[in-house]
Amino acid sequence: MLRFAVRRLAFAVASVVAVVVITFLLVHAAPGEPMLGTPERTVASPETIARQRALFGLDRPLPEQFLRYAGNLARGELGMSFVLHRPVAAVLRDALPNTLLLGGTALVASLLLGLAAGALQAARHRTRTDALLGAATLVLYSVPVFWLGLLLLLVFGEGLHWLPVSGMTTPGLGDDLSRLGRALDVARHLVLPAASLALVQAAAFARFQRSALLETLGAEYVRAARARGLGERAVLLRHALRGALGSTITLAGLSVPYFLAGSVLVESIFGWPGLGRVAYDAIFARDYNVITAVALVSGVLVAAGNLLADVALAVADPRIRLGR
Amino acid sequence: MSPWRAAARRFRRNRPAVAGTVVVAAMAAAALLAPLVTVDPLAQPDPVGLQDRPPSAAHPLGTDPYSRDVLSRTLHGAQVSLLVGVGAALLAVTLGTGVGLAAGLGGRRTDEVLMRGVDVALALPRIVLLLAVFAIWDRAPPAAVVVLIAATGWFQTSRIVRASVLGLKQADFVAAARALGSGRAGIVRRHLLPHVAAPVIVSASLDVGNIILLEAGLSYLGLGVRPPTPTWGNMIMDGKDVLLSAPWVALAPGCALVLTVVAFNLAGDGLRDALDPKAA
Numbered sequence: 001m002l003r004f005a006v007r008r009l010a011f012a013v014a015s016v017v018a019v020v021v022i023t024f025l026l027v028h029a030a031p032g033e034p035m036l037g038t039p040e041r042t043v044a045s046p047e048t049i050a051r052q053r054a055l056f057g058l059d060r061p062l063p064e065q066f067l068r069y070a071g072n073l074a075r076g077e078l079g080m081s082f083v084l085h086r087p088v089a090a091v092l093r094d095a096l097p098n099t100l101l102l103g104g105t106a107l108v109a110s111l112l113l114g115l116a117a118g119a120l121q122a123a124r125h126r127t128r129t130d131a132l133l134g135a136a137t138l139v140l141y142s143v144p145v146f147w148l149g150l151l152l153l154l155v156f157g158e159g160l161h162w163l164p165v166s167g168m169t170t171p172g173l174g175d176d177l178s179r180l181g182r183a184l185d186v187a188r189h190l191v192l193p194a195a196s197l198a199l200v201q202a203a204a205f206a207r208f209q210r211s212a213l214l215e216t217l218g219a220e221y222v223r224a225a226r227a228r229g230l231g232e233r234a235v236l237l238r239h240a241l242r243g244a245l246g247s248t249i250t251l252a253g254l255s256v257p258y259f260l261a262g263s264v265l266v267e268s269i270f271g272w273p274g275l276g277r278v279a280y281d282a283i284f285a286r287d288y289n290v291i292t293a294v295a296l297v298s299g300v301l302v303a304a305g306n307l308l309a310d311v312a313l314a315v316a317d318p319r320i321r322l323g324r
Numbered sequence: 325m326s327p328w329r330a331a332a333r334r335f336r337r338n339r340p341a342v343a344g345t346v347v348v349a350a351m352a353a354a355a356l357l358a359p360l361v362t363v364d365p366l367a368q369p370d371p372v373g374l375q376d377r378p379p380s381a382a383h384p385l386g387t388d389p390y391s392r393d394v395l396s397r398t399l400h401g402a403q404v405s406l407l408v409g410v411g412a413a414l415l416a417v418t419l420g421t422g423v424g425l426a427a428g429l430g431g432r433r434t435d436e437v438l439m440r441g442v443d444v445a446l447a448l449p450r451i452v453l454l455l456a457v458f459a460i461w462d463r464a465p466p467a468a469v470v471v472l473i474a475a476t477g478w479f480q481t482s483r484i485v486r487a488s489v490l491g492l493k494q495a496d497f498v499a500a501a502r503a504l505g506s507g508r509a510g511i512v513r514r515h516l517l518p519h520v521a522a523p524v525i526v527s528a529s530l531d532v533g534n535i536i537l538l539e540a541g542l543s544y545l546g547l548g549v550r551p552p553t554p555t556w557g558n559m560i561m562d563g564k565d566v567l568l569s570a571p572w573v574a575l576a577p578g579c580a581l582v583l584t585v586v587a588f589n590l591a592g593d594g595l596r597d598a599l600d601p602k603a604a
Contacts, residue, residue, distance in 0.1 A: 011440075015447035022448065026456055142533055142585035144540050147560055147578040154567045261451035265541055269564075279452060280545070283459040291456055298449035306447055 008310050012303040019299030023292050024069060028062055056082060069292070078296075079289035083282070088293045091278060096297065098168060099274035102267070103259040105190060106197035111252060114202035118209025123236055125214060133206070140203035146265040149196035153269065156192060164189050166271040193270040197262045201255060212247055253309030256302050331522075334598040341594020347587035351580075355402035362396035365554045376570035386572040388562050397554035398576045404543070404555040405584060407466055409536035412473040417528040420478035421520065424485025425512060428493065439486065442479045450476045451541075458547035469548045473535055481527055488520050522599040529592035533585040540581055556581045 053059045057068060072079060078088035117137065121130045140148075157165035164170065168189050169182070216222060217236075225235050263276035271277075275294060282290035335341055358365075368374075374391035377383060385394040427438040457472060458464055464472075492498055498515050506514070542548040543557030551558050556577035563574025 011443065012447075015444045018444045019448055023453070023456065026453065027460075138589060139582065139586060142537075142589055143582050144537050144544075144557075144560075144578070146541060146544050147574070147581065150560065150564060150567060150574060151578075154571070158568050257449060257451075260449055261541070264451060264455065265544065268545070279455065283455050286460070291452075295449060295452050295456075298452055299447065302447050302449060 004314060005311065008307055012307045015303050015306075016296065016299045020070075020073070020292065020296050021066075023295035024066055027286075027288050027291050028065065056080070073296075078293045081282075081287050081290050083285045083287045084290075088289045091290060092275070092293060092297060095273060095275045095278045098272060099263050099267070099276060101186075102190065102193055102197070102272055102274055103263055105194040106201065106262075107252060107255065107259060109194060109198040110201035110205055110255075111248070113198065114205025115209050115248060117202070117206040119213060119236070121206065121210040122213035122217065123232070125217075130210075134210075137203040137206045140199050141207060143200060145196055145200045145262045146269060148200060149193065149266050149269045152192050152196055163191050165192065168273055189270075189272075193266045193272050196266050196269075197259060200262070201258060204255075204258075205251060208251060209248075247313070249312035250309040253305040253307070253312065256305030260298050260301065331598040335594050338594045338597060340590045341598070344587040344590025344592075344594065347583060348591060351402050351584050351587070352406055354399050355406050358396065358399035358403065362399055363393050365392060365397045365400040366552050368392055376566055376573065378570070379572060385576045386570065388559070388573045389566055389570070390562070394559075394572060394576050397559055398556070398580050401554045401556040401559055401577055402580065402584070404466060404549050404553070405536050405539060405581070408469050408473065408539040408549075409532045409588070411470040412477065412535045412539075413528045413532045415470060415474035416478040416531065417481055417524055419474060420481025421485050421517075421524060423478065423482040424520075425489060425516070427482065427486040428489025429508070429512070435486070438482070442482055445476075445479045448476070451538075454538075454542060455545070455547065458542060463550065464548060466549050469539060469542070473538060477531070477535065481524060484523050484527060485520050488523065489516055492516055492519055526592065526596045526599055529595050530589065533588040533592070536581070536585055536588070 050059070057065060060068075069079070078092070080086070081088050081091055084091060117133050121133050124130050153165050156162045169185055170189075213236075222235055226232075260276075263272075263274060264280055265276070266272065267274045267276035268280055275297065278290060279294040281287075282294065368391045371391050374383075374387050375389055377387040377391075379386045383393050383395065385398065388394055388397065423438055423442070427435045430438075453476060454472060458469075461468065492515070498511060501511050501515055539548060540555070540557035540560070543550075543555040544561050546558065546561065549555050549558075551562075559577035560574045560581075563570065563572075563577075566573055
């Protein structure tokens with residue numbers, strides 16, 4: 001077990017390194033430069049640009065730039081943002097918790113919703129409940145997350161005025177409120193973006209859970225439990241669901257990339273000040289250090305999710321060979 | 325009856341799957357015929373006077389903030405979505421099958437190197453890479469979108485193919501073919517590919533919907549196939565700011581997207597049930 005964990009950890013580190021190298025090369029090898037602005041809007045005189053490039057080391061050959069970047073990274077230095085004129089680490093420190101709050105809320109909500117729906121469908125296999133939930137999950141699974149976000153915004157924000165549609169807090173309200181009041185304010189702002197992310201992913205979880213459960217319900221040990229005279233409910237709860245628990249954690253771990261991708265779109269719709277917004281702005285401004293750092297953080301989150309998925313699967317199912 | 329014909333019969337009896345196939349065919353027909361039956365999707369007959377008009381006889385789905393016909397743009401938008409969705413899925417399947425065969429049939433070293441590479445690739449944040457490339461590549465042609473989405477989407481297929489090749493390599497009928505003097509190419513073509521085909525077809529058909537959603541997300545952000553070429557993603561972007569006053573601008577492409585993706589998923593589910601009767 002320990003050997004397996006160490007191997008997987010080493011592999012996770014390797015994949016993060018690969019993410020950083022690929023992103024660095026991609027960003028620096030592409031045409032266009034942060035200091036030049038767009039062709040329509042030249043930002044500065046050639047002398048200023050040259051001075052800025054020298055300041056950030058962009059005039060050096062690419063291998064040298066990479067070695068310097070890697071050296072800084074090894075010391076925990078992420079560099080400066082060209083555009084925001086702040087340390088990249090500070091930008092990430094502000095944005096990452098917000099994205100984790102949004103993504104974490106959405107992940108928990110989608111797991112609860114999706115697994116419950118899938119289990120209900122499996123328990124009522126080939127009934128009207130199964131068919132209705134099946135149709136609902138199919139449609140939600142096929143909805144673009146940004147369009148769902150816009151619809152929710154249209155109905156619950158602009159139309160019914162139930163919930164705030166932009167940002168994370170109500171401007172000007174923060175200082176007067178108690179701690180609880182502030183938390184409630186953030187929670188109200190969280191509902192719509194988290195619901196957009198969660199509903200789509202819940203549909204994916206439900207589809208998976210239904211077919212996984214149906215497969216288990218046909219398995220030998222479940223038939224044996226039925227033969228011993230256990231009721232259908234006991235069979236479902238005690239035997240079939242337990243077999244599916246490991247795969248649930250695996251599912252959660254493997255869904256990290258989805259939540260990262262969704263956050264880029266959803267955060268831009270709801271003005272949520274998270275990593276997705278930072279990535280979006282940095283990419284259009286060609287803010288190299290920020291782009292690479294966001295890729296690094298995403299790589300770490302995805303690798304951590306994969307690691308969790310593998311370990312959970314190995315713990316839950318002893319049949320999986322730990323070697324490799 | 326051959327297994328393929330039996331599968332075709334199971335598919336034909338699956339009503340939702342047939343309905344999905346019909347909708348996909350109708351969308352494809354709409355995309356192809358759009359230039360013949362609708363007005364120019366870029367035309368702005370009256371750039372100021374025709375903004376955000378509600379549906380009427382002249383413009384059955386209304387007009388957008390740039391006074392363009394929403395129906396025409398929605399039908400033309402199907403071209404990009406279907407081209408990218410189907411094109412990238414096919415290309416990704418081809419790449420994944422190639423790598424999977426190489427890993428399964430090559431030596432231990434080849435297998436180890438390829439599969440470790442695939443493991444790393446699966447951990448790449450796909451959306452961040454695609455965003456970075458397309459933000460820098462302003463005028464990427466649709467073909468580039470197809471190639472890049474496929475290039476970042478074949479990893480899972482290669483695992484599926486490798487796993488089934490490793491299983492088949494030991495099978496008696498393959499050993500028999502080898503003993504009878506079949507070359508490696510002949511074994512791959514006659515014995516391996518037909519067996520690998522079913523899981524690969526299923527995963528590709530279920531992937532089309534996801535790729536269409538991915539492309540829509542990119543073009544919603546203004547990347548990939550860029551405006552003024554109509555795509556469902558950039559049409560929803562156009563409608564975002566007039567959501568209350570002119571909801572048809574974002575609703576038309578959004579509904580077309582959901583309808584198309586649902587149809588592909590129904591067809592994909594149907595293929596899975598038809599080709600793998602155990603899973604039904």
